Amino acid sequence: MTLYGVGLGPGEADLVTVRGKRVLEHADVVYSPGRLSRSVALEHVDESKIGDLDFPMTKDEEKLRTAWKAAAAEVAPRAMEGDVAFVTLGDPNVYSTFGHLRRTLEAFHPDVDLEVVPGVSAMTAFATALGVEVEAGAGLSLREAADGASPTGPGRMILFKVTDIPATHEGLVEAGYDVTYGRRLFMEQGETAVTDDPSELEERDYYTLAYAEKADLVVESATAAFERDG
Known part of the structure; x- marks a missing residue:
């Protein structure tokens, strides 16, 4: 039972790493934060496995914190019951939206096991x-x-x-x-x-x-x- 942050690479589906592809295929649900990452993930998993998360296009910090808390509340119970992937273009630890989710989970859902699968940036x-x-x-x-x-x-x-x-x-x-x-x-x-x-x-x-x-x-x-x- 793990949440995997999976780097999809810059955008071409065949630049996803072998490990990343394996995690996506094994995950019970694959969460995508946006349209582009979703389209790459769909090259490797069926649409029925995709879970979309809503993040507002704003610089309002209060709205962003609310959105990340809601995302963490959605992801955490699924990751406690099975394996979940959160996909992002590039690498999850390089200027990525995944960092916000990781910090929010650490603050409000510290029992979630987490693993990062690096991607081509x-x-x-x-x-x-x-x-x-x-x-x-x-x-x-x-x-x-x-x-x-x-x-x-x-x-x-x-x-x-x-x-x-x-x-x-x-x-x-x-x-x-x-x-x-x-x-x-x-x-x-x-x-x-x-x-x-x-x-x-x-x-x-x-x-x-x-x-x-x-x-x-x-x-x-x-x-x-x-x-x-x-």
Whole structure:
């Protein structure tokens, strides 16, 4: 009798891990917090096993706490009687809605056994989608860039929730960064885009990230000598 937080990966059904798929197939009920995670879960389980939870789109903390308490009250008794999965895009412990449910359960239903099944996160899959190598010893900072924010400082950053690309781009370029954008990477829902032209992605989309690298950054890997010798 366990509640499993299952990471579904960035959105393509075949990027769910083997362990995650096994847990979904074994669970008595699979709870989904949203439409996109639900659609991925349905590639692995029958719709009759899906349980939807209602989370309001608001920043009102009182409404959010009420919603999470209601979700925990729904999930807890099911997890005490059998195995339950709560699915989320990406990884359950990386900027995920699952963290709110876990903390609420710990506060009000501490007897629920909990296990996390990690998933492929867009914050790691970006390297493949954008053709970026994060080599051994490299420094890479993860930052949020919603509503036009353009955090600066490290030589290389991965920014997520880039909802106002023109504003974010302006700030990053002024700070000396070269920027590449990726939208809906490895997602079956919506159109995938990779570009260094911010004008191509002016429409707001929550599932947009950016890779920013200082224009004057010098990275010398050990195997670079092979190119000179060749």
